[in-house]
Amino acid sequence: MSRRTPGLEEYLESLYKLSDGRVGEPVTTSALASDLGVAPASVTEMVKRLGEQGLVEHVPYKGASLTDTGLTEGAAMVRNHRLWERFLVDVLRMDWDEVHDEACALEHATSPHLAEHLAAFLSNPETCPHGYPLPPTTAAGRVVRKGNSGPSPNASGRPLYDLEPGFVGEVSAVEETPELLRYCAEAGLVPGARVTVVSRHPIEPILEVRVGESGQAAGRTLSVGPRLGRCVRVK
Amino acid sequence: MSRRTPGLEEYLESLYKLSDGRVGEPVTTSALASDLGVAPASVTEMVKRLGEQGLVEHVPYKGASLTDTGLTEGAAMVRNHRLWERFLVDVLRMDWDEVHDEACALEHATSPHLAEHLAAFLSNPETCPHGYPLPPTTAAGRVVRKGNSGPSPNASGRPLYDLEPGFVGEVSAVEETPELLRYCAEAGLVPGARVTVVSRHPIEPILEVRVGESGQAAGRTLSVGPRLGRCVRVK
DNA sequence: TTTATAATTTAGGTAGACCTAAATCCAAAT
DNA sequence: ATTTGGATTTAGGTCTACCTAAATTATAAA
Structure with missing residues (x-):
């Protein structure tokens, strides 16, 4: 029973984006599969594992939805991703079309403590370089998910x-x-x-x-x- | 035949440090095992895989040594690690006793391109915050390993x-x-x-x-x- | 030179994360 | 109320990276 491997984190992140940051919002197996670029059968298997760890609720043939804790972890990944993108563009002066892949790798190698320092250094940015909002954190550094629905991780406009x-x-x-x-x-x-x-x-x-x-x-x-x-x- | 997984990179990094940056310098299975915190049997297995990919030379019961390409990759990992440590301490103001573990995770999520940008931003540091030297790169960004023996990755003095x-x-x-x-x-x-x-x-x-x-x-x-x-x- | 001890490797097993192919289920159209 | 097509899950397999326990080998001591 080993928690939060990079693989599982990827599923939580995708789930967070596809369910628009809402607890209990179901996402289909095929939506996840195409977003993650894996076979549907792999999703079923992973989602089952996430269910055993209390991170998602899976109703067979109906879809998977994030639990409260799952949402928190997914939001943290999206936040890490967008923090790194800001850093890579604003600080390291990389081009905005090449930072997505780099951030994808870095986000799973980022502890909450590091994320806090990075956010502070970047003056707590509100969006990534492409305009997508960073899920906010509380003062304690935890990623916010108040009650049933937090803010949308997707773009406005x-x-x-x-x-x-x-x-x-x-x-x-x-x-x-x-x-x-x-x-x-x-x-x-x-x-x-x-x-x-x-x-x-x-x-x-x-x-x-x-x-x-x-x-x-x-x-x-x-x-x-x-x-x-x-x-x-x-x- | 999938190359350079994070696991294999860790072995190359350890090998690089334990063989003092020298091609052909043999390192014992147990030295690697204790440095990496895994069982000796696991090392034998991994070293065999690295051998198949031409990254190390393994003489059974005698030890493993880096090839030219293996040395380059190992040096790159050590370099990435120490670059991130510099960044975490100098830029993010983290304490020097907490950056080793963070850098361990980040180093495998760092492309050569990112490493170049990071090094440039940090003005090409020569050592990590603890005083260990960064393996240097050529102008093209490749980690140097001229001829048979490059510079030592270990501390002077x-x-x-x-x-x-x-x-x-x-x-x-x-x-x-x-x-x-x-x-x-x-x-x-x-x-x-x-x-x-x-x-x-x-x-x-x-x-x-x-x-x-x-x-x-x-x-x-x-x-x-x-x-x-x-x-x-x-x- | 034989023997003992420590290092190393082989054998066999687990868990994560993927895959393809074969069932199975659901829902919408007939 | 059937049928049927697409989505989903199950079954069985691969590869990585670890493990323990049981051989095996090298070397240093007797």
């Missing part, structure tokens, strides 16, 4: 592609696919950037978007299709 | 306990045992500190040592026995 012409807002998050991130960085589509939806193409599924500092002088205009437009969120 | 009264020098390294490190930190026995051997006790195995900034004004006098005196190196 609406997909850029779904907005109407005339909308003005700022990028809140970008999905972490390396090639997409490289394009966005070059195009200026980074969290905090001001965007203005200029028009929607009458025939093709294309949105004209102005990206720029402020007003409309320095802005650059981009054509955004559904592929890109659904990966960038705006608020 | 002589044990404090073996010096004669009148000796003046400075601490070069301290062995990384948590309780010992806590005592040394408080006593001022840190790498770079000036030490003067005052006298040796005529009856008991005790050395009187002055530890202090410079000269002999601000110095504090300590009694050092063999236990402590063999864990602190001076040059």
Whole structure:
């Protein structure tokens, strides 16, 4: 009965993201399998193990959901992941499209004590470089999960592609696919950037978007299709 | 045939330290077993696997030695470990007695690319906080191992306990045992500190040592026995 | 040179985390 | 109320990294 191996932590992390940070929210075996990149049969087995340790509740054929303690551990992993991403980008000056994989490895090698020091050094950031929120901690360093539902680990804002012409807002998050991130960085589509939806193409599924500092002088205009437009969120 | 798992890396690291960074230097099974905290039988098995991958040369009943590539990988692990220790102490302000375990976990989650960025951020340190040297890299980022014997990964200097009264020098390294490190930190026995051997006790195995900034004004006098005196190196 | 002792290896076993292929279950469409 | 297709679980297998107990080998002592 050895607890919290790196393997199990990965499942808790995925479960946390897929259940949107909610205790008792069921997640299907196949959703977990595709998120983790393993066979469904492997998920069934792992989920059973997590159940024996009281970290998830598994109802056969229905799905798995996090318990209170499972949620805490999952949130800690997501937090560690995003802390390291901030560190790698802000401090080590790595590119934002290469930090996801590095953080994936580091997150499981991070004790709560180290996480506290890292967070303090980074001045307790609220989001990762791609705009996703860090699960918060209490003063004692424990990851918060008050009552039944904590804050969502997923990005706020609406997909850029779904907005109407005339909308003005700022990028809140970008999905972490390396090639997409490289394009966005070059195009200026980074969290905090001001965007203005200029028009929607009458025939093709294309949105004209102005990206720029402020007003409309320095802005650059981009054509955004559904592929890109659904990966960038705006608020 | 899956290469470089965290488990195998640990063996290479230990081998690197125990063979003093030398290709072909044999290390006994039991030395590895006690350094890694596993059963000798486990070492035999792992060493055989490392042999199949061309990372070590194993002569049954005689010992295992690193090959050229094995040395490179082992050195990289030691380097990663000591880089992280520097980071944890200098940047995150963690205590020097708690960073060894954290670094042990982080070192296997560190890509060569990340190691390069980390080293650059830390201005390419030459030693870890306890005084042990970092295996150097080439400009390309590869860990150096020129010809048959690279630099020693172990501390320079002589044990404090073996010096004669009148000796003046400075601490070069301290062995990384948590309780010992806590005592040394408080006593001022840190790498770079000036030490003067005052006298040796005529009856008991005790050395009187002055530890202090410079000269002999601000110095504090300590009694050092063999236990402590063999864990602190001076040059 | 023989023998004893300590180091080392072999043999056989466990647990974690994955896999494929073969059942099994559920739910929606007929 | 059946049927059927997709999701899920079970069954059986692999590979890593450990273990203990039982051989085996090397070496140092008698």
